[in-house]
Every structure is written in C-alpha cells, then in structure tokens.
Amino acid sequence: MSDNKSNMPALYTLMTVWFFWSFVAASNGILIPLFKEKFELTQTQAQLVDFAFYAAYFVGSWLYLMFSKFTKTDILNKIGYKNGIIIGLVLSALGTLLFYPAAEARSYGLLLSGLFIVGLGFSLQQTATQPFMIALGPPETGALRINMGGAVNNFGGTIGPALVSYAIFGSISAEAAENASIQDVKIPYLILGVLFVTVALFFWISKLPRIKNDEEVEVGNALTFGPLILIAIFVISSLVASIETAIMVSFGVMCLFLIYAMYRGLNSGPLTGNESKVFDYPQALLGMAAIFVYVGVEVTVGSNLGEYLKETQNLDSSQISKYVSLFWGSMMIGRWTAAMPAFNPSATLKKILTWVVPFVAFGIVLFANSLYSGDVSDLYPYALCVVVMILAFIASKEKPVLILLIFTALGALMTLIGVLTTGKLALFSLISGGLFCSVLWPSIFSLGTAGLGKFTNQGSALLIMMILGGSILPVMQGKFSDVMGIQTSYLLATGCFVYLFVFGIVAQRTLRKQGIDFDAEVAKKSIKGGH
Structure with missing residues (x-):
C-alpha cells in the first residue's frame, strides 16, 4: 500500500458500504429465533431467512450477467463502479420499505421478500466494490485491501445483533422475549433504509477515481444459462413438492458442482492462450466452489447459533445477542489483524500490533455487548481462542494460500471439538469458527480471479x-438439526472447512502452472521490505 498512498481516500470511501453487509447478515441471527417462535416454524423453515437474503446474491449476479450478455456490454464498465454501488444502495433501501407492511400483516413471506430485495442491492454493491478495491493497488496485495474492508464489515456484524436485539426486545428477559411481536422489526429496518439512502448520497458527491476493466468483455452462454438451469430446477422442485425439497435438490446439484470444480483443478495444465470464456480458467470454477462453501459455513455457524444456545444453554431469543455478536465479532478480530500489514508498519511495530490489534478488537466486542447485555465476564475465556488465531496468523507469514490452509485446518478442528464436547468449551469452539473464517474470503477471491x-x-x-452457499447450507444444517439435533448438525461446518483446505492446495497448484504464485510474490516483497 505504500506505493499507492494517493488511492487511500478512495479506499476509505469504499470501505463504508462494507459496514452494512455484515450488519444485516449478523442481525439475521436475531430474526431467525424470533420468527421461529412467533410464526411457529421448524428450524428448517426459520432458516429461510438466510435463504431469502443470500439467494438474492445469486439471482442479482445472474441478472447482472444476463444484462451484460443481451446488451453486449459489461454493465459496470458502462455505468462505472461508483454508480453501481449507488444503485445497489438505493435498491437495498427499497427492500427495507417492505418491512412495514409485512410486519403490519404478520406476513413471513413478505418479510422474506424484503430481505431478498435488500440482498439484491448488496449483490450489486459487492460486485462493484471488490474488484474496485483490488484495482487500487498491486493484484498480489489485493487480499490486504479487501481485509481492510472486511475489518469495517465485521464491526457492523459485531454491533448489529446488539442494536437490533435492543430495538426489538428492549431488554434481556424471558418476559421481553415473550412480549416481543413481529411489528417490532419494522422501525429498525426503516431506519436502516434511511441510512442506505444517506450513504448513497455520500457516494454520489464523493470523488472516486474512474476505474474499470477497459479490455473487451465477453459473456458466454454457459455463464448465463448455467445458473438459469439451477433456478429452473429450484422452481420446478418447489412447484412439484415444496421449497424445502427444492433446497435439498439444489444442495445435491451444488455438491456435484463442487466435485466437478475440484476435478477440473486437479486435471488442469498451463494455459494455451486460446481461452475464449471464463470457464476455460479452472481457477474461476475452483473459486466459485470455494466461495459457495466458505459463505455457507460462515453463515450456518452463526445463524444456527440461536437454536444451539436454546437447546444446550437454555437461553431465550432475547438472551442470545452477545453470543451471536461474539461470533461476528470474531470475524472482526481476525480481519483487523489481517488488515494491519496494509498500513506498512515497521518490523518491530508489526510484531507488537499483531498482538495488540486483535485484543483491542476483542475489547470492542466486549464493550459493545456490555452496553446491552451487562455482564460479559463469561466471555473472557474466549481470549484463549484469540491467542490461537494470533499464533496462526504469525505462522502464515501473510501468504494468501498458507493463511487459507492454516485457518481452514483450525476451523475444522475447532468445530469438531464443538460437536464432541459440551458446555463453554463446545460453545466457544463453535463460535471460534468466526475467527478461522475471518480471513478466508480475500484469499479465495484473489485466487479465484487471478x-x-x-x-x-x-x-x-x-x-x-456463489454467496448462494449462505442460502443453502444453513437450511441444510437446519434440516440436519431437525433430524439429529443441533449440536451434531455442526459436522456440516467441519466438512466445509475440510473442503476449503483441499481447495487451497489445488488452487495453488493450478495457478503455479499458469506462472502465478501469490505466496512467492508476498515472500519476495517481505524480503525486499525487511519485514
């Protein structure tokens, strides 16, 4: 980042929208147990909250590609990344407006529709924002810049559950949970809509650089009609059977895709120079599969936490916010730690900050939750999990693939401990999935688009x-939970971490055959810079 200081104001501006993505996503963890109780739903049905929100990313990205194909131009190249973000914010604001009539009518379907439209706006924002941030500096340090956005993103996720829980319940008690109603959700989300519009106006008047991909853009039939086939399968399954059945069928289809992507990566060779479509690049397929699994595991661990706390800790929906917040706060702890090197501190200062920054972030998580939850001393032992994460980050030496391998291995281990043990050890082991998910997105995104x-x-x-994973995997865990119990259902998360570990090995081998090695580039820069 030291060579691109002139782009820092633009980077800081882009980071503002990251706040909302996690704020809303984390707040779904509060809505799910509330809706389950008030609408008398099964855990599978309650997880349709996540399905509606994250399925919008899939549909939104597909619509973007369809428009690009039929207009024979890349929409974002035509309107610019900045305008894409503004339009996305306005669209999300329109989605929040549905919460008022939905709450008045006590309509679960209309509430899900509002979340879907909010997600559509987020899809456009993310499609524009992340390549924008990567373009603000060298490609090999793109993961660092995305980590900076992620640091802001999960600050939103940290305070979101506490603020939304306070707005809905007012206090922590069995009476507050019992007296809460569906109508209590409308005002918080209308306020959120006002904030979306305010940030859109901020972007409109901001002086962001005009950055786009100036090369010719082609959109192939497989790119647009492949997702259409999946959508058709889902719609037909819904009509013939039920939405739950359709999600299960979609899960089966995506499992086949995960296997195919890994097969392509394992059997790939050097590029020939005749690549005519994006699917000619195995890293794109591998990246799609990995993002599906990564977002799925991130969302399913946090979203099923409310049911886990109810069954194993005997807590009601007004009492879960600090634990949901700790999960999303764990994402912030990890991303703040990973973003720190982007500011190019000296070698000595970096060693100090590697220990100080995560505990400052942990302190913010504790403080934010103490304002609503009061006593948070039961969260103090979680500091041991933070220490494990710090040691893992030091061992990774900031190398994208090594980070991926170490963190996914620890994620698999900790979720397995969470399944096999009880009490606070099991709870904190599962919540620590947030620590070990925290830095995976930028590594996967950089490898998938390299x-x-x-x-x-x-x-x-x-x-x-492929954020679609956040819509399908939580519902599948909900289904597993209805059959085998909530704690055992977390084996799904363990399997996801194992898949991502294998992805890291295969993706690195695939890119090296193309002459791309991010870990080697980071090592060279580290030697030149002296740290």
Whole structure:
C-alpha cells in the first residue's frame, strides 16, 4: 500500500458500504429465533431467512450477467463502479420499505421478500466494490485491501445483533422475549433504509477515481444459462413438492458442482492462450466452489447459533445477542489483524500490533455487548481462542494460500471439538469458527480471479453469485438439526472447512502452472521490505 498512498481516500470511501453487509447478515441471527417462535416454524423453515437474503446474491449476479450478455456490454464498465454501488444502495433501501407492511400483516413471506430485495442491492454493491478495491493497488496485495474492508464489515456484524436485539426486545428477559411481536422489526429496518439512502448520497458527491476493466468483455452462454438451469430446477422442485425439497435438490446439484470444480483443478495444465470464456480458467470454477462453501459455513455457524444456545444453554431469543455478536465479532478480530500489514508498519511495530490489534478488537466486542447485555465476564475465556488465531496468523507469514490452509485446518478442528464436547468449551469452539473464517474470503477471491484478464468482472460476478452457499447450507444444517439435533448438525461446518483446505492446495497448484504464485510474490516483497 505504500506505493499507492494517493488511492487511500478512495479506499476509505469504499470501505463504508462494507459496514452494512455484515450488519444485516449478523442481525439475521436475531430474526431467525424470533420468527421461529412467533410464526411457529421448524428450524428448517426459520432458516429461510438466510435463504431469502443470500439467494438474492445469486439471482442479482445472474441478472447482472444476463444484462451484460443481451446488451453486449459489461454493465459496470458502462455505468462505472461508483454508480453501481449507488444503485445497489438505493435498491437495498427499497427492500427495507417492505418491512412495514409485512410486519403490519404478520406476513413471513413478505418479510422474506424484503430481505431478498435488500440482498439484491448488496449483490450489486459487492460486485462493484471488490474488484474496485483490488484495482487500487498491486493484484498480489489485493487480499490486504479487501481485509481492510472486511475489518469495517465485521464491526457492523459485531454491533448489529446488539442494536437490533435492543430495538426489538428492549431488554434481556424471558418476559421481553415473550412480549416481543413481529411489528417490532419494522422501525429498525426503516431506519436502516434511511441510512442506505444517506450513504448513497455520500457516494454520489464523493470523488472516486474512474476505474474499470477497459479490455473487451465477453459473456458466454454457459455463464448465463448455467445458473438459469439451477433456478429452473429450484422452481420446478418447489412447484412439484415444496421449497424445502427444492433446497435439498439444489444442495445435491451444488455438491456435484463442487466435485466437478475440484476435478477440473486437479486435471488442469498451463494455459494455451486460446481461452475464449471464463470457464476455460479452472481457477474461476475452483473459486466459485470455494466461495459457495466458505459463505455457507460462515453463515450456518452463526445463524444456527440461536437454536444451539436454546437447546444446550437454555437461553431465550432475547438472551442470545452477545453470543451471536461474539461470533461476528470474531470475524472482526481476525480481519483487523489481517488488515494491519496494509498500513506498512515497521518490523518491530508489526510484531507488537499483531498482538495488540486483535485484543483491542476483542475489547470492542466486549464493550459493545456490555452496553446491552451487562455482564460479559463469561466471555473472557474466549481470549484463549484469540491467542490461537494470533499464533496462526504469525505462522502464515501473510501468504494468501498458507493463511487459507492454516485457518481452514483450525476451523475444522475447532468445530469438531464443538460437536464432541459440551458446555463453554463446545460453545466457544463453535463460535471460534468466526475467527478461522475471518480471513478466508480475500484469499479465495484473489485466487479465484487471478489471471482472468478481460474476464475479471465476470469472474467477480461468478464468485459473488456463489454467496448462494449462505442460502443453502444453513437450511441444510437446519434440516440436519431437525433430524439429529443441533449440536451434531455442526459436522456440516467441519466438512466445509475440510473442503476449503483441499481447495487451497489445488488452487495453488493450478495457478503455479499458469506462472502465478501469490505466496512467492508476498515472500519476495517481505524480503525486499525487511519485514
């Protein structure tokens, strides 16, 4: 980042929208147990909250690609990344307006529709924002810049559950949970809509650089009609059976895709120079599969936490916010730690900050939750999990692939401990999934879009599309939970971490065959810079 100081104001401006993405996503963890109780839903049905929100990313990215195909131009290249973000914010604001009539009518379907429209806006924002941030500096340090955005993102996720819980319940007690109503959700989300519009106006008057991919952009039939086939399968399954069945069928289809992507990566060779579509690049397929699994595990661990706390800790929906917040705060702890090197501190200062920054972030998590939850001393032992994360980050030496391998291995281990043990050890082990998910997104995104050239925007849209994992995997865990119990259902998270570990190995080997090695580039810069 030291060579691109002139781009820092633009980077800081872009980071503002990251706040809302996690604020809303984390707040879903408060809505799910509330809706389950008030609408008398099963855990599978309650997880449709996440399905509606994250399925919008898939549909939004697909629509973006369809418009690009039929207008024979890349929409974001035409309107610019800045305008894409503004339009996305306005669209999300329109989605929050539905919460008022939905709450008045006590309509679960209309509430889900509002979340879907909010997610559509987020899809466009993310498709525009992340390649924008990568373009503000060298590609090999793009993961660092995305980590900076992620640091802001999960600050929103940290305070979101506490603020939304306070707005809905007012206090922590069995009486507050019992007296809360569906109508209590409308005002918080209307306020959120006002904030979306305010930030859109801020972007409109801001002086962001005009950055786009100036190369010719092509959108192939497989890129647009492949997702259409999945949508058709879902719609037909819904009509013939039920939405739950449709999600299960979609899960089966995506499992086949995960296997195919890994097969392509394992059997890939050097590029020939005749690549005519984005799917000719195995890293794009691998990145899609990894994003699907990564977002799925991140969301499912946090969103099923409310049911886990109810069954194993005997807590009601007004009492879960500090634990949900701790999960999303763990994402912030990890991302603040990973973003710190982007400011290019000296070697000595970096060693100090590597220990100080995560505990400052942990302190913010504790303080934010103490304002609403009061006593948070039961969260203090979680500091041991933070220490494990710090040691893992030091061992990774800031190398994207090594980070991926170490953190996914620890994620698999900790979720397995969470399944096999009880009490606070199990609870904190599961919550620590947030620590070990925290820095995976930028590593996967950078690896999945590396070397795509004129297909970079398409690759970005494809990866954003695979946020679909956040809609399908939580519902599947809900289904497993209804059958085998909530704690055992977390084996799904363990399996996801294992898949991501294998992805890291295969993606690195695939890119090296193309002459791309981010870990080696980071090592060279570290030697030159002396730290």
